[in-house]
Each structure stands twice: as structure tokens, then as C-alpha cells.
Amino acid sequence: MKFLISLAWKNLSRHRRRTLITLSAIAFGIAAFIWMDAFLRGAEKDSERNLKWYETGSAKILHREYWEEIDQLPLKYAIDEPDSILRALDLPQERSTERITFSGELFFRDGSLPVKFVGIDPATDGRVFHLEETVSEEGRYLSAEAPEVLVGDWLADDLDLQVGDWVDVRTRTRYGAVQTLELEVVGLVNCPNPVINKGVCYLPLSLAQYDLDMGDAVTEIVLSASETSDLEAELSVVNARLRETAPELLALSWEELARDFVAMAEMKTAGSRVLILLIFVIAAVGISNTMLIAVYERVREIGMMRALGMNTTSIRLTFLLEAGAIGLLGSLLGLAVGALATFWIVNWGIDYSNILGDMDIGYRVRGVFRGAWNPDTMVRALIIGTVMSLAIALIPTSRALKMKITDCLRHE
Amino acid sequence: MIHVENVTKTYQAGTTEVRALRGVSLDIEDGDFVSIAGPSGSGKTTLLNLIGCLDRCTSGEILIDGEPMSGKERRELALFRRRKLGFVFQSFNLIPVLKAHENVSFALSLLGVPAQELRERTMAILDEVGLGGLEERYPRELSGGQQQRVAIARALVKEPSIVMADEPTANLDSATGEEILRIMQALNEKHGTTFIFSTHDRMVMDHAKRLVRLRDGTVQSDERRSAS
Numbered sequence: 297m298k299f300l301i302s303l304a305w306k307n308l309s310r311h312r313r314r315t316l317i318t319l320s321a322i323a324f325g326i327a328a329f330i331w332m333d334a335f336l337r338g339a340e341k342d343s344e345r346n347l348k349w350y351e352t353g354s355a356k357i358l359h360r361e362y363w364e365e366i367d368q369l370p371l372k373y374a375i376d377e378p379d380s381i382l383r384a385l386d387l388p389q390e391r392s393t394e395r396i397t398f399s400g401e402l403f404f405r406d407g408s409l410p411v412k413f414v415g416i417d418p419a420t421d422g423r424v425f426h427l428e429e430t431v432s433e434e435g436r437y438l439s440a441e442a443p444e445v446l447v448g449d450w451l452a453d454d455l456d457l458q459v460g461d462w463v464d465v466r467t468r469t470r471y472g473a474v475q476t477l478e479l480e481v482v483g484l485v486n487c488p489n490p491v492i493n494k495g496v497c498y499l500p501l502s503l504a505q506y507d508l509d510m511g512d513a514v515t516e517i518v519l520s521a522s523e524t525s526d527l528e529a530e531l532s533v534v535n536a537r538l539r540e541t542a543p544e545l546l547a548l549s550w551e552e553l554a555r556d557f558v559a560m561a562e563m564k565t566a567g568s569r570v571l572i573l574l575i576f577v578i579a580a581v582g583i584s585n586t587m588l589i590a591v592y593e594r595v596r597e598i599g600m601m602r603a604l605g606m607n608t609t610s611i612r613l614t615f616l617l618e619a620g621a622i623g624l625l626g627s628l629l630g631l632a633v634g635a636l637a638t639f640w641i642v643n644w645g646i647d648y649s650n651i652l653g654d655m656d657i658g659y660r661v662r663g664v665f666r667g668a669w670n671p672d673t674m675v676r677a678l679i680i681g682t683v684m685s686l687a688i689a690l691i692p693t694s695r696a697l698k699m700k701i702t703d704c705l706r707h708e
Numbered sequence: 709m710i711h712v713e714n715v716t717k718t719y720q721a722g723t724t725e726v727r728a729l730r731g732v733s734l735d736i737e738d739g740d741f742v743s744i745a746g747p748s749g750s751g752k753t754t755l756l757n758l759i760g761c762l763d764r765c766t767s768g769e770i771l772i773d774g775e776p777m778s779g780k781e782r783r784e785l786a787l788f789r790r791r792k793l794g795f796v797f798q799s800f801n802l803i804p805v806l807k808a809h810e811n812v813s814f815a816l817s818l819l820g821v822p823a824q825e826l827r828e829r830t831m832a833i834l835d836e837v838g839l840g841g842l843e844e845r846y847p848r849e850l851s852g853g854q855q856q857r858v859a860i861a862r863a864l865v866k867e868p869s870i871v872m873a874d875e876p877t878a879n880l881d882s883a884t885g886e887e888i889l890r891i892m893q894a895l896n897e898k899h900g901t902t903f904i905f906s907t908h909d910r911m912v913m914d915h916a917k918r919l920v921r922l923r924d925g926t927v928q929s930d931e932r933r934s935a936s
Contacts, residue, residue: 299817306805600801603762604815604862605790607783701762705797 300610304617307590314586319626321582322685325575326630326677327637334638334667336568338645340561341668344550346489347557349426352550353393353518355531357381357538360546362515369399369412371470374513375545381517384541385534391521393420394514396504400467402447402497404455411451412496413465415504415514424520427485427498435459435483441502445479448493449486457481465497469509477507519547576684579626584688587619591692598696599704608697615693616686623685627678635674641667710736710759710870710902715768717754717925728754730925731768736918738869739900741893743907743916750922752906753874759904760793760872761785773869790818794863794901796873800855802847802862809834809843812861819866833861837891853884857891864895870902877909889915 308315348354362373375381378394396415401408418438422428428437431446438444445465447457457463458481465477479499487493505511521527527549534547551558591598601611645666696704712734719726728751736742736759744752757763758770761777770777772792780788794815802811813830821829834843837857847855856876863871873892877885893915896903905912913919921929 299814303803303806310805596799596801597803600795600797602786603760603789603795604818605786605788605793606818607786702757705762705801 300614301617304614304621307614307618308621310590314589315622318582318586318622319629321579322623322626322681323630323633325579326627326681327634328575329572329677329680330631330634330670330674331637331641331667332568332572333670333673334634334641335646335665336565337670337673338641338667339665340565342488342666343557343561346487347554348520348550350430350487350489350492352553353424354521354527355519355534355547355549356553357517357519357534357545357547358515360544363546363548369397369515371396371398371468371508371510371515372472374470374510374515375517375542376511376513378512378514378517381538381542381545385537387519387534389420390423392517392519393417393424394501394517395421396501396508396510396513396515398467398504398508398515400465402451402455403464403466404457404461407455409451409454409495411465413467413504414496414498415501415508416498417501424518427487430485430487430492431483432459432486435481437483438498438500441500443477443479443503444482444500446483446485446498447481448496449484450490450494451497452481452484457484459483465499467508469507470513471509473509475507477503576680579681580684580688583619583622583685584691586622587615587685587689588692590618591615591689591696595696595699595704595707599699599701599707602701602704612690612693612697615689619685619689620682623682624678626685627681630681631674631678634677638667638669641665642669709738709773710734710904711769711771712736712755712759713769713771715755715758715765715770717751717758717763718766728925729758729765732922732925732927733768734920734927734930736902736904738902739896741896741903741915741917742920743905743913743918744920744922745907745913746922746928747908749924751925752908752922754925755922756872756874756904756906759870760795761789791866792869794866794868794871796856796859796863796871796876798875798878800847800852800859800879802855802858804847806846807843808839808845808847808850808858811847811858812865815862815866829865830861833865834858836895837861837864851884852880853887856880856884856888860888860891860895864899864901867899868901870904873903873905875907875909876905877907877912882911885909885911 357375359373359375362370365373382389382392394417398413400411400413402411416427416438418440431437432449435446438446445463461481463479463481465479467475467477469475485492485496485498501514505513521530531547531549538545538547598611602608712732715729715732716727717729719728732751732755744755746752754763758765765778777785803814806814809830812834813826816826816829831843834840837860839854839857839861842850842854847858850858877888880888889912892903895901905916907913916933918930918932920927
């Protein structure tokens, strides 16, 4: 065995340039795999956080009909007594807030845009969301009852809005009557979630309740779960209780609320897998070419070894060790390069703001895309690279070993 | 002792059937130094391959030390070759990434010889073939004659009872070829190893104790002679 390992190792140096090219092909495939996985994982992780922090919370309790017609945001399907629901569900108040989300049109000077408005309670919204930290320096956060509005900064750019400007909001009350609100822009929201920046305005909850004839009603109770909690289990308990106390309501996790993002992320992951597969095909072609040449230029040598009584298993093992060593070394090199590239993307990220501007690419990430470490992928890449090399070498080796010894010895 | 009994070998070359051997019978005594000669296509390499258990006869039987070879499995034949046969090839067939002593010890390592013994036997045989001091050289750093000597050392290091040499001087100039033959002759005399050559080289025939001539797959003549 020691001899076979030594022979396999020495065989790697027969054609250094060819070995180096193959190593590079594998290293490139592995590094690209690791880097791309880190990039996608980072984008998904940041998106997930930005969804929870700025859009969905960990979960929401909604009226079933409101959820069914979520595109219209119909105020008539509201939660009339949110506080009693919270009490009935025995949910901790310090982990919840209430909101009214409705659609309307934002007017400023000659311009107008359809916008999603969210009535928030400035006192409790921070329990679940991180909106206050994203208000631009020249502005301030909302006060409880004043006719004020926070506007997403991309939206403000589109309408050429500044802090201190007054805007009109045209919408309909819970009962369908047209309502116009006059609000002062007190701050611009510059948030890591681009969906908020480009189309959401925030106003005080009490003002929204009053002007939209909502009474104490809200459209959603938003919950925040700790990182360690089992959200799915908690929601199934909440839903079971809701069926008894308020069957018209249901609790939905952030994943259900952000179906568009989850579907998009899955699609992009599938697309990336195809890309990764292509990269691996390139690496596989490199290995197969190297091993094919290595085997066929050594057919006579194989014949000599067999003539001397070396069994085919040992000869096969020599070639497999050689291929495995190329795969392992290439994968280790790829791992090192991939880890360096991942280190860079985790710590500095890629700033897309100049390229993409305010374009929506589906991820809830703005400007800088950062990666995330995934040790599982690194180990998997190492194993895949090595096993792939072994598997590819098996074919030409087995074919050469099927030849008659006399044919091997005559091989030119 | 090698007993070849009415051996035939037929190849299929495309749609054509080639009858390389047409009933060859031959006995080779232990310690013999036999040259199988004949023009191209006479069947000498085929006969050598059959005696060397590298190929199987179409009909007939080959017995080595009383053991019939035809019924042996592939694995058994490999084991037999490993233990009892040595090979010297026309184009040396050394492993280019191994040094001279590693090429030689390769044959011994297949037998699982302990490291110390392996080293000693390798160095001794390399000395014997006149390569003392060149053990650390790679094949590319050796001349053709030196490479063939490494190949002879590789064949002999495991002390086989039979060494098969297919045109061992074909790739060498006449002086080097003669030198190689003298080495083999000396080893034959010293160790009593049976040497069987295939050749069409006059010089090899002259060195043989016995000359078997083949023509069209049959034994044309079989003469014992005094080697030069």
C-alpha cells in the first residue's frame, strides 16, 4: 500500500503543467461553489433579517379575509379588539405591536404615487421593528398623534420630497368613504430593506385609526419571536387558541407572509445550482481529460505491471489514488481560495448600489451584499471534489484494465 | 520444466482469422537458455506470451513444473507470474517516475518482502548487473543498455525460475546488446534461471544454448548448440 501511495504521488509529477491545469480547474470549481453559496446564503440571511425587522416581524395575526385580499389591503377586515386578543392568547405584550396597513395615493405638488401606508404606534413599534434607527439624520421619528409621516427615501426622491414638506394622502376609510389626510414629512426612511424605501410611508397609529374610522381596530398584530424559539410550534399553539376565541383570525409566520421572497429565493437557489453544476462540469472535463491521457499513455506500463503479477485491484487503486490526490489537492486549493473570497464578502461585501441603484432584484438587501460562512458547504465541496475525481478516473482505468495484457504491451 | 503440448493460437483480426500457432510442442528444461527465433509473423512472441501466462492458448496445454496453465483463473495466473516468472521487454518498460532501485524493488514489493530485505536484494542485483552507484538515477538519466540492465535486475530480483525476454536487444546497439546477453548468460549460469528469448537477432541466437526456429506457427527446427 505504501508503495502504491508513493507511486501515485510520484505520478502526479509526470506532467506538472497538466496536473497544475487540472488542479486549477478543480480549485476554480470548488472556490466558485463555496463563494457563490456564501453569497446566496448571506443575501438570504440579510433578507430574512430585513424582512423581519422592517416588513413582517416574526409573525402576524390577521383577519382571514384581509389575508385573502392582501393585495387590496381591505380595512373592513380588521381586528377590532387587538388588546383582548393578545390577552386571550396570553402573548407577552413586550414582544408585540399593532399596525394598520392600507393603500392610498401620496400627492406632492403636481406629482402623485400609489403607496402603502402603515399606521404604527411609535411607543411599541420598536418592540418588533427597527424602523426608528433608519430615519435619516435630518429628520426625526414619529410622535404619537401629530399629523406626521415618514417617507421611504427612494419614494421621496421620486416625488422630490424633503423633510418639512407637507403632503396629501388620499385613501378610503374602513367604510369606503374617501378621506384626505394632510401630513408633514418629519423624516425619510433609509432602510436596508429596499421594499420599504421605495413604496412605504408611516404615520401614527392613533391618527390612522381616527381618520380611517377604525376605532381601536388594527389590521395586524405583529409578533417578535426570539432567535432560539420554535416559531412553527408557537404559531400552531396560537392558531389553535385563535380557532376557539376568534376563528376569523389567523397567525402567519414571516415565511408565509413573504411568500414572494421565499419563492424567489428558492428559484434563485435553483438557478445558482445549475450554474454551480456547469462549473463542476468544467472541472470534471478537466479531470477526465487528465485521467484519460494519464491512463492511455500508460497502457504499456499497465501491461508491464500486470505481466509482473500486480493484480488489477492494485493497479486501479494506484490510478484512483492519483485522481483522488488531484481531487483533494484541487479541492483544498479551492477551499483556501473560496475561504479567502468568502472572508472578503463576509467582511466587506459587494456594493451594488452604483450598478443597481433602486432596482428591485427580489432580495431585501440594499447596497452592500454580504456573504455568510457555511462550514457545511466547505466540507461538502471538499468531499464532492475528491469523490468526483475518483469517479471520473474509474472509467478510463477500468477500460484499460479490461484490455488483454498482450494488447497493453503492444500499445503505442 | 516447461512442457508445451500441441499448442494452437488463433486470433481474430477484424473479420480475418489469424492462426499464429498451429500445434507447437516443446519441452524446456530447467536452467536452459533458449532462443525462439523466426521471421516476423512466425509466432515467436505469441509462443512466449503463452509460456509467460500472458495469454491463453486456443487449444493444447502448457505445463510449468507439472502444473497445467489452461485451467487457472486470471488471479491465479497473476499470482503465478508474480512468484515464478520474470519479464524483460524490448522497450524496457521501466516506470519513469521511479529511480533505478525503485523500479527493481517494485517487483519484490509485490511479493510483500520486508523493507530491509527488499533493499539488500535490490542493491545486490543492481551490483550484479553492473549498475552499482547508479541506483538513484531515473530511467531518463540512464542509457538504453543501462535501462535494459535495470529491467533484467527487475526480472531477476525475485529469483524467478523462468525469465521471458521478448527481443531484449532489439532497441540496443550491437555492442550493448552483446553486453546484455553476457550478463544474462552469467546470471543463467550462476542462478540456474531458465531464460527464454524471442528474437530475430543473429547475435542472440549465437548466445543461446538451444535454438528453436518457428515458421508459420510451427516448429521448423529445434537444435541444441554450444553457446558462444
